[in-house]
Amino acid sequence: MTDVLRYSAFTTDPEGGNPAGVVLDATGLDDAAMLAVAASVGYSETAFVRPTAEPDAFDVRYFSPLVEIPFCGHATVAAAVALGRTGLLRFHTRAGLVEVAAAPGTASLTSVPTESADATPAEIAAALTALGWAESDLDPAYPARWAFGGAWHLVLVAATRERLADLDYDFDALADLLRSHDAVTADLLFPRSADTWDARNPFPVGGVVEDAATGAAAAAFGGYLRTLGHVREPRAITVHQGVDMGRPSVLRIDVRPDDPRVTVTGAAVPIP
The missing domain is CATH 3.10.310.10 (Diaminopimelate Epimerase; Chain A, domain 1)
Structure with missing residues (x-):
């Protein structure tokens, strides 16, 4: 059974913000499995994180209950905080590289070019x-x-x-x-x-x-x-x-x- 963490992003109160699911190691999950997990969680997005050989770098994908999304900000913040690391993280997403400056309880993501x-x-x-x-x-x-x-x-x-x-x-x-x-x-x-x-x-x-x-x-x-x-x-x-x-x-x-x-x-x- 896939272990899903639940975080609320852009808030310090779990009753506020936007809930996101976070799977810290999605190794072995295919697209259908990730979509099924996201649907069962029921939040607007769930982030699926896969460690890479590069330190502090991760492959990250985002699924809503219906479809995959190329990039999701609130689930990125949730995933960065859930990882429990500090410093610069590199999230390789379907939209491109997103750098995230992580600190306890907070994260700053820098988007791909707008x-x-x-x-x-x-x-x-x-x-x-x-x-x-x-x-x-x-x-x-x-x-x-x-x-x-x-x-x-x-x-x-x-x-x-x-x-x-x-x-x-x-x-x-x-x-x-x-x-x-x-x-x-x-x-x-x-x-x-x-x-x-x-x-x-x-x-x-x-x-x-x-x-x-x-x-x-x-x-x-x-x-x-x-x-x-x-x-x-x-x-x-x-x-x-x-x-x-x-x-x-x-x-x-x-x-x-x-x-x-x-x-x-x-x-x-x-x-x-």
Whole structure:
């Protein structure tokens, strides 16, 4: 029987954050077995870690209950903390190399290079229909874009916090739209201030209504801001996610104008 650890990431309280499964030695598990384990765990993602011959380097794969995901931030933080090591870890993922600075109870992951592209009017219209939003519900200062930070996400910035709080979407329609662009979540955001944001992440592609903390989307969002010219000097951005779900999470994003990679930092704790 596979030993699965359970951690909650981007929180210091096991009642908050986003739960992740962690298998510290997935040697011998094939794709079907990993998917079956992830489905039985039932969290948005489970990380499957395989040691390599290189010290402090690991092959890591991520499965939701329905599909494999190329990269998952919260499960990366959970896995790094669960390994119990300090210093620089190297996670070889399907998206590429992710370096993780690990310390007791916390981890800072540095993403693969980010990128983003405009969403077309048709894609925006489909997203708004699936979400039950109107065009006026979008903040015109932040255009809708597909953003990548190890996985693709659709970034939409709401015009009001009330719009973000009222999330009731068409699960199948949004899943179909995201799949059509090889994306995993919709990253819905609202700026409390320039450097403090609220976020929600529907994840129907993985069979999950909403993620309470999404490190991959946070990395993609940092890259999105950089592409739009909002990062003229090194910036630290705080994202509050999971608040509307009753599982508050805090993610720190560090973005530089001279580096397309983004660092995402958070805590993780075991779930009793």
